[in-house]
Amino acid sequence: MTKPHVLLLGDVLHARAEWEALSDVATLSVCDSSTKEEFIKDLAGKYSDVAAVYHCHMDDAKPGANINQELLEALPPSLKFICHHGAGYDMIDVNACTRKGILVSNTPGAVDDATADVNMFLVLGALREFNLAMTNLRKGNWNAGVPLSHDPEGKVLGILGMGGIGRALKRRAQGFGMITQYHNRKPLSEEMAAGAKYVSFDELLATSDVISMNLPLNAHTRHIINKEAIAKMKDGVIIVNTARGPVIDEQALVDALESGKVRCAGLDVFEAEPKIHPGLLANEKVILLPHVGTATYETRKKMEITVINNIRSAITGAKLLNVVPEQIHFAP
Numbered sequence: 001m002t003k004p005h006v007l008l009l010g011d012v013l014h015a016r017a018e019w020e021a022l023s024d025v026a027t028l029s030v031c032d033s034s035t036k037e038e039f040i041k042d043l044a045g046k047y048s049d050v051a052a053v054y055h056c057h058m059d060d061a062k063p064g065a066n067i068n069q070e071l072l073e074a075l076p077p078s079l080k081f082i083c084h085h086g087a088g089y090d091m092i093d094v095n096a097c098t099r100k101g102i103l104v105s106n107t108p109g110a111v112d113d114a115t116a117d118v119n120m121f122l123v124l125g126a127l128r129e130f131n132l133a134m135t136n137l138r139k140g141n142w143n144a145g146v147p148l149s150h151d152p153e154g155k156v157l158g159i160l161g162m163g164g165i166g167r168a169l170k171r172r173a174q175g176f177g178m179i180t181q182y183h184n185r186k187p188l189s190e191e192m193a194a195g196a197k198y199v200s201f202d203e204l205l206a207t208s209d210v211i212s213m214n215l216p217l218n219a220h221t222r223h224i225i226n227k228e229a230i231a232k233m234k235d236g237v238i239i240v241n242t243a244r245g246p247v248i249d250e251q252a253l254v255d256a257l258e259s260g261k262v263r264c265a266g267l268d269v270f271e272a273e274p275k276i277h278p279g280l281l282a283n284e285k286v287i288l289l290p291h292v293g294t295a296t297y298e299t300r301k302k303m304e305i306t307v308i309n310n311i312r313s314a315i316t317g318a319k320l321l322n323v324v325p326e327q328i329h330f331a332p
């Protein structure tokens with residue numbers, strides 16, 4: 001019997017042995033289409049029997065980077081599973097996949113600790129305004145003119161979207177004496193909240209000293225932090241984002257940093273990556289990272305193994321281990 005065909009869109013760098021071991025149950029191919037046009041042709045040719053795709057977060061120009069309506073129309077009917085390498089899957093049109101009977105998985109859990117570490121680094125770096133101090137030193141000015149900043153101890157951290165990363169951040173923040181509150185569409189169980197107070201969106205905005213963005217990007221969350229939301233925040237609030245850039249209206253954030261309404265920000269993600277708003281680049285107080293939340297050997301390997309485990313389960317049991325929340329009701 002021929003084995004099901006699995007197509008890799010991107011690369012497996014750390015779990016090579018686990019990827020190669022998949023050949024016990026599947027025929028493996030690596031996508032070598034060099035343009036989007038060639039990929040569409042290949043989907044009707046050498047990839048026309050693909051059953052599952054291993055999908056990486058790629059540059060928008062790469063074939064298959066965005067699984068949108070147009071690409072979905074070209075995918076072969078044999079394709080039933082898309083297993084994404086990453087927690088955020090905003091480059092995949094999940095509703096359109098559902099309509100085509102394609103199930104999607106992501107890699108929650110695997111990313112939590114590394115992203116929460118970066119998140120905590122940004123919370124501390126923004127509270128202590130370390131970017132300004134570091135820039136000063138490199139300019140040869142030692143600590144001349146570096147202002148006093150603020151302690152985390154006793155400050156209220158508002159976690160907007162308390163999933164796995166938000167909960168891992170809460171555990172870290174607790175170690176620094178911060179008081180945590182959160183807003184989700186629904187409150188978590190007491191055990192999951194582990195002492196964090198559930199508040200409404202408006203209450204979180206009005207009463208947090210530091211606001212951390214930990215929610216996925218979708219139609220409901222795009223620009224959830226905009227001019228109106230910022231106006232409801234405390235004067236001198238700190239905003240940190242390790243989720244996705246477009247959950248914040250970047251222009252509104254730049255204006256609020258300039259007016260002092262927002263004291264400082266710590267950002268690992270941006271609205272139009274890799275382009276950075278010049279107002280953020282120019283503001284030495286703001287601490288900026290180039291989307292490195294999960295960039296450790298250990299975490300990247302865990303993420304790759306999670307994708308491979310999902311593919312194995314799809315091929316051998318017609319079931320995904322980490323189907324995305326929007327599809328939980330459709331999944332077997």
Ligand SMILES: O=CC(=O)O
Nearest residue numbers: 086087088111294
């Ligand atoms: O951005 C990183 C991820 O989505 O895992």
